[in-house]
Amino acid sequence: MGNCCAVPKTSETEEKKRGKNKPNPFSVDYAHGNGHKSYVLDNPTGTDIEATYELGRELGRGEFGVTYLSTDKVSGDVYACKSISKKKLRTRVDIEDVRREVEIMKHLPKHSNIVTLKDTYEDDNAVHIVMELCEGGELFDRIVARGHYTERAAAAVTRTIVEVIQMCHKHGVMHRDLKPENFLFENKKETAPLKAIDFGLSVFFKPGERFNEIVGSPYYMAPEVLKRDYGPEVDVWSAGVILYILLCGVPPFWAETEQGVAQAIIRSAVNFKRDPWPKVSDNAKDLVKKMLNPDPSKRLTAQEVLDHPWIQNAKKAPNVSLGETVKARLKQFSMMNKLKKRALRVIAEHLTVDEVAGIKEGFQLMDIGNKGKIDVNELRVGLQKLGHQIPESDVQILMDVGDVDKDGFLDYGEFVAISVHLRKMANEEHLKKAFDFFDRNQNGYIEIEELREALDDEIETNSEEVINAIMQDVDTDKDGRISYDEFSTMMKAGTDWRKASRQYSRERYNSLSLKLMKDGSLQS
Numbered sequence: 001m002g003n004c005c006a007v008p009k010t011s012e013t014e015e016k017k018r019g020k021n022k023p024n025p026f027s028v029d030y031a032h033g034n035g036h037k038s039y040v041l042d043n044p045t046g047t048d049i050e051a052t053y054e055l056g057r058e059l060g061r062g063e064f065g066v067t068y069l070s071t072d073k074v075s076g077d078v079y080a081c082k083s084i085s086k087k088k089l090r091t092r093v094d095i096e097d098v099r100r101e102v103e104i105m106k107h108l109p110k111h112s113n114i115v116t117l118k119d120t121y122e123d124d125n126a127v128h129i130v131m132e133l134c135e136g137g138e139l140f141d142r143i144v145a146r147g148h149y150t151e152r153a154a155a156a157v158t159r160t161i162v163e164v165i166q167m168c169h170k171h172g173v174m175h176r177d178l179k180p181e182n183f184l185f186e187n188k189k190e191t192a193p194l195k196a197i198d199f200g201l202s203v204f205f206k207p208g209e210r211f212n213e214i215v216g217s218p219y220y221m222a223p224e225v226l227k228r229d230y231g232p233e234v235d236v237w238s239a240g241v242i243l244y245i246l247l248c249g250v251p252p253f254w255a256e257t258e259q260g261v262a263q264a265i266i267r268s269a270v271n272f273k274r275d276p277w278p279k280v281s282d283n284a285k286d287l288v289k290k291m292l293n294p295d296p297s298k299r300l301t302a303q304e305v306l307d308h309p310w311i312q313n314a315k316k317a318p319n320v321s322l323g324e325t326v327k328a329r330l331k332q333f334s335m336m337n338k339l340k341k342r343a344l345r346v347i348a349e350h351l352t353v354d355e356v357a358g359i360k361e362g363f364q365l366m367d368i369g370n371k372g373k374i375d376v377n378e379l380r381v382g383l384q385k386l387g388h389q390i391p392e393s394d395v396q397i398l399m400d401v402g403d404v405d406k407d408g409f410l411d412y413g414e415f416v417a418i419s420v421h422l423r424k425m426a427n428e429e430h431l432k433k434a435f436d437f438f439d440r441n442q443n444g445y446i447e448i449e450e451l452r453e454a455l456d457d458e459i460e461t462n463s464e465e466v467i468n469a470i471m472q473d474v475d476t477d478k479d480g481r482i483s484y485d486e487f488s489t490m491m492k493a494g495t496d497w498r499k500a501s502r503q504y505s506r507e508r509y510n511s512l513s514l515k516l517m518k519d520g521s522l523q524s
Helices: 012-017 092-107 139-145 151-170 233-248 258-267 282-291 302-306 324-349 353-366 376-385 392-402 412-422 428-438 448-454 464-474 484-493 506-518
Strands: 053-061 065-072 078-085 117-122 126-132 183-185 194-196
Touching: 053 078, 065 126, 092 117, 092 126, 139 183, 151 194, 151 233, 151 282, 151 302, 233 282, 233 302, 282 302, 353 376, 353 412, 376 392, 428 448, 428 484, 448 464, 464 484
Parallel strands: none
Antiparallel strands: 053 065, 065 078, 078 126, 117 126, 183 194
């Protein structure tokens, strides 16, 4: 679920009158006039979820709650249960988002490519949303795992995504956060259906209604969202971005900063020159262009996308591999963290005695039972004790980044790297030492051979494409080498667009809009 609630266009004064920023009624001893506690859902299935379901292992964790494997105690059927802590619902907007997400899932008819809502429960502490379980993995992970990836496969995926959009629009729902992470396969079979799983930022709309809230994930936003005047056409744009990535392995609008990404989206200049575009069919390129038309009135509707010759003849689309480069590009997004982890380890080696002592004390505090390693729950509790106020979703990301040997724990060495990361790379001296480690010939640049040597033990053999792709992403001035400024930008801001595509706060986007207006980007 998201942080923002979309509404028809209103003035700032009207928004204040509506109480957009009122405090969380669950954070105090809040009660309705009749003396009953405040509840989120209007008609939940029940109040005691554990009477019907057994909650098992954790499947995932987000900003507002945890998703558990849940088993029906009578039938034995397994589901996914998203449990949202009421303490995390800090404003009325957050509460409205949860309520609306459930209402939309109930409203949409059963569809083979939309996750099914099973039950809803609400007690004094949490809202529990029981849904169909999808355990076949994310869209891009399946693509990378395949030995043969073709235009025909991309057409089949695009048809599914746009059929979901068509179903939503037909029933007055705008999704507003379409991205690869929001599509999972039902199971691990090759024939498993792809399903849309997250309607946390979706909203009901009426024909002609316009919205002004900037919500969604940066790389998939339509230009009219940044201009704060949009309708359901934004979903087709997002699907067009996904299609572009499916065909070439990188996003169409890319930059190192949020402002740069926004400016690229506003310009809407789509690159069809880089490999593999010269060998992609004209029909596929035509569809991408029409889905990424910056003018929403001229952009294809969902139905028009489904009627396009490339989709209509999906089974006849070229079955020739799009090439290892495309797969390598998809793969390198996750591999980028290898470079950052290596740099963090170098920095850890140069910490002062006092810094090391503080980190060691933190590790011992978290290491319940003195096992010499900590799990994600110990990390989460320990970070809170140490005063690190970071979103729970980021705790899991930290764990994933730090757990180099993938045993599910952080040993002391891995924890040191995490601790450096938590300092947000603010110490320029530390960064310079890490840069110097990679810059073996001390000429002031990290060159391709130095990058290859540094990552030799991190990346499997035959991954030259991955090395080249990392260089291409970090080397922003395209001189074939990485300067200290480029290295610093990577370490501070990150370049993994999949990890970065989380819902941003309204304040952050409002600030971004102001910057874009000042530099003239939003005048077009």
